[in-house]
Amino acid sequence: MILHIMDQLPNAFFNVEVHELEEVFSGPSLVRLKGKVNPPLFVATLLHGNETTGILALQKLLKQYVDKELPRSLTLFIGNVEAAKFHQRKMPDQPDYNRIWSGPDSSHETLQEHVLAEKVMTTVSREGIFATIDIHNTSGWNPHHACVNVLNKENINLGGLFAQNLVYFTRPRGVLAKAFAEIGPAVTIEAGLPGDLFGVEHVVSFISRCLDLSSIPESVDNISELNLYHSVARLKVPGNSRVGFDRECNSTDFCFMSDLDALNFSELPENAVIGWRGNPNLKLSVKDESGREVGESFIYYEKEEIRLKRPVVPSMFTTDVQIVHQDCLGYFMERYALTGN
Ligand SMILES: [Zn+2]
Numbered sequence: 001m002i003l004h005i006m007d008q009l010p011n012a013f014f015n016v017e018v019h020e021l022e023e024v025f026s027g028p029s030l031v032r033l034k035g036k037v038n039p040p041l042f043v044a045t046l047l048h049g050n051e052t053t054g055i056l057a058l059q060k061l062l063k064q065y066v067d068k069e070l071p072r073s074l075t076l077f078i079g080n081v082e083a084a085k086f087h088q089r090k091m092p093d094q095p096d097y098n099r100i101w102s103g104p105d106s107s108h109e110t111l112q113e114h115v116l117a118e119k120v121m122t123t124v125s126r127e128g129i130f131a132t133i134d135i136h137n138t139s140g141w142n143p144h145h146a147c148v149n150v151l152n153k154e155n156i157n158l159g160g161l162f163a164q165n166l167v168y169f170t171r172p173r174g175v176l177a178k179a180f181a182e183i184g185p186a187v188t189i190e191a192g193l194p195g196d197l198f199g200v201e202h203v204v205s206f207i208s209r210c211l212d213l214s215s216i217p218e219s220v221d222n223i224s225e226l227n228l229y230h231s232v233a234r235l236k237v238p239g240n241s242r243v244g245f246d247r248e249c250n251s252t253d254f255c256f257m258s259d260l261d262a263l264n265f266s267e268l269p270e271n272a273v274i275g276w277r278g279n280p281n282l283k284l285s286v287k288d289e290s291g292r293e294v295g296e297s298f299i300y301y302e303k304e305e306i307r308l309k310r311p312v313v314p315s316m317f318t319t320d321v322q323i324v325h326q327d328c329l330g331y332f333m334e335r336y337a338l339t340g341n
Pocket of ligand 1: 136
């Protein structure tokens, strides 16, 4: 798999829809744009082909710099243009492009995508990195938030420039921002549903603010307003189970509310019902960050109801059945205290 490297954006970049990007980039591409100061800001996007906000924001932002120098050099990684063509997160024969950045699992073979990720890392880190931002959308409704995989001042301050909600997680492994956090400040930003106009504007202003910074701020003005959550469990449905949302629930193994995602980032009390189980032989898989099954300590089944054993804050709950199977149903989080230090 070839990594295309270019030192200027093709003009056509500004005139295509996200699903037409493959006409501009014939595969995963690095674009190195020179600006007034170095090292470059590194911005990755479209690791998930159906998450369009990053590209829309870059088109809008960079149009302003067609004949003007950027305040800081900017390196872009444009990820899965093939999946974008089909409006898919990933193609059936591909690994998830945001799970390939720490090499293969010990039990798995090295894929060409792991080699690609390695090449991106060596190429980008050679010139140094000011900060890394990976732009994503969520498949369900979530407030805009930033994710950090290493808890330190720089990552939290960078994320705090984007949103007041921050999520700390260490699993799943192979996430781009986690790998780049070894080199410098790195965050993943989640800018709401794909293509949402407010999301595009918000990302434009965040990236342009980062391009203008001379350093990552030592402190954040709004630290008392920041909410830091720790993602403690990931929920999945058994492989071949049938999942429905509301009206389609007659014959499914699991059923959830059609607006399940409205619960994201809200505090749910003990005993709250999060869904129903039509098939008593199946269980949701609830795994902690080390991959241990911890369902017993988070949920219980009462007749058909799936209820919470303790208070949690859900995130990333989605009502997209395909995403439920490809990725997960969502996460449970707990709140972390943040101090000035
Ligand atoms: Zn994504």
